[in-house]
Amino acid sequence: MTEALVEVRNLVKHFPLTRGIVFQRQVGAVHAVDDVSFDVLRGETLGIVGETGCGKTTTARLITRLLEPTSGTISFDGEDITHRRKGALKPLRREMQMIFQDPYSSLNPRKTVGAIIGEPFAIHGGADGGDRRRAVQELMEQVGLNPEHYNRYPHEFSGGQRQRIGVARAVALKPKMIIADEPVSALDVSIQAQILNLLRDLQRDLGLTLILIAHDLSVVRHMCDRIAVMYLGKIVELAPNDALYAHPRHPYTGALLSAVPVPNPGLAAQRRRQPPPGDVPSPTNPPPACRFHPRCPKVQEICRQEEPPLEPKGGGSIAACHFPLTREEAEERVASAAG
């Protein structure tokens, strides 16, 4: 048994852009995920953060094989699953479940909660009849829903409760891994903590491996053991939680951390937020060499010529940067993260 549950190597996903209706020709491609490699260790929580369009959701969908990779390999539990055929994916789905962002559109409105949470049993076999009902009610209790609400429909629940239904469905078959894609960003602030605590407890109790995809760096900090930062389809930094927040190495990570508003007016007054100037460039035509160079405060000639490799930068962090942030530069940006 290897330590890594998932091994992703040189994963690429390009979405072709085509012109023409009858005779389609490819005129370009959206480089959604471009040569990404990482491991997910057994039992850990890996965070993937980045802004809209950085490829974090595409990466998740490639791992779950909801999308077909353009190239690269994905192995799960020691087995290459990159090109597994549709029919052979079913056992994989048992081991790997997803929790989605929007608790309103990810539950079938015409099914009862009992049927929704029981669906995995119906598909994969297992508990039947009265056993299934009991299993579902146990699950409901486990995620903090009232088991008496077995016959209710999704619209009778609030957003937070719906997200609990999604969580119950995901853990129903005791998967090895759960991928949660922005599980709390659609929820009210006072409800987010309920769901985050639930995910943490379940992970501990069931020994789950969790991939948490989020744009909120505070949420990721609270939940994750290691964090991958993505920018324009690439991982620019991958580091243990404490290392990332204490000393981000990549200037983009520094910029992201400095941009997070902190609920502390004293700190807010001291600190200078320094968001990177301008917008994220188009993934159709990403900048050559280092993709962050047009917005980077530390840019040098080499950054425009040569792509920096993702390599160790000390403190357990790996980053893809020719001129990683020094400790002083990091502190200036993330005064907020000290502590």
Add this chain to the structure above:
Amino acid sequence: MSSPLLQVDDLHVRFATEDGIVNAVNGISFSVGPGEMLGIVGESGSGKSVSMLTVMGLTRAANSDIAGSVRFQGRDLLSASDEDLRRVRGDDIAMIFQDPLSSLHPFYRVGAQIVEAIQAHRDVPDSAARERVVELFGLVGIPDPRQRIDAYPHELSGGMRQRVMIAMALANEPKLLIADEPTTALDVTVQSQILDLIARLQRELGMGVVLITHDLGVVAEVTEQIAVMYAGKIVEHASTQKIFAAPEHPYTWGLLQSIPRLDRGRDEPLVPIPGLPPSLINLPSGCSFHPRCPYVRPPHRRVEPELEPLADDPSHRVACLLDSATRRRIWADLQAGLGPQAARAKAKLGESV
């Protein structure tokens, strides 16, 4: 002290719906002066947006029932005719919304939409209005303003669209800007740019700003005053410093303790607020927060608390039936790491009910 720009007194807004009467705003009062920035914080359904839409006259409808008073520079807006309101809206008071894509017309070039906003209030020739748009684009940090003015909304990124919305809001040099979740749909780096922009414009143009948000981080960064809303009421109103350093309402505590924060240790547990926000059709009796409040006592279910100033700091107002000394002890205990139940026991509030 200068007289306030906007003075809202005991505002109530109700909507008659098929399910019953929705009590969206239940008696709120606040004011905003020139050059001041007020943050209104609350969850969905707390009435924060409806109250500001009402200020703009945008909740007038056959099924709405509005009471109280809204004065802008001394003029009553609630009784103003639609015609008069139209003159105020987009001129003296401007508003920016959460979703810039659905607030811009997809068929018209962004420049033309702002020209229209200018010409709705001022009799200026097209060429002068266009020049003004170029100037505004420069002000809000849109690169190549002369080219971008002819872009369609879909050709711009989310951050750029929000800048266009801000440019449009500023077109007629409003005295008051209402920003309703202006950065919620944006990425964190873009959010940071937009917040800096709003703060800079407020300083440079001396506008009053009302910033509506659910994000405590956002208000901490830019506002001076904060009103926390729950179930259509302001439950706590104080300077930004006080709200974060010495909050006195249990709901504010709940909000502060339930968010993961970068400025705290990562192992500090999140303390969620139990339960759900109340239905606005059947508001709880007494204090609306009582069903979720860890410090509830029997009288709190009957008596409705008023928003009252603290004895030693009249600018800090709280709507809570616990006395201030008890509240301060509980907050100190919570800060020291006690859970809500332990803090309750220590404050001797009796058996939890």
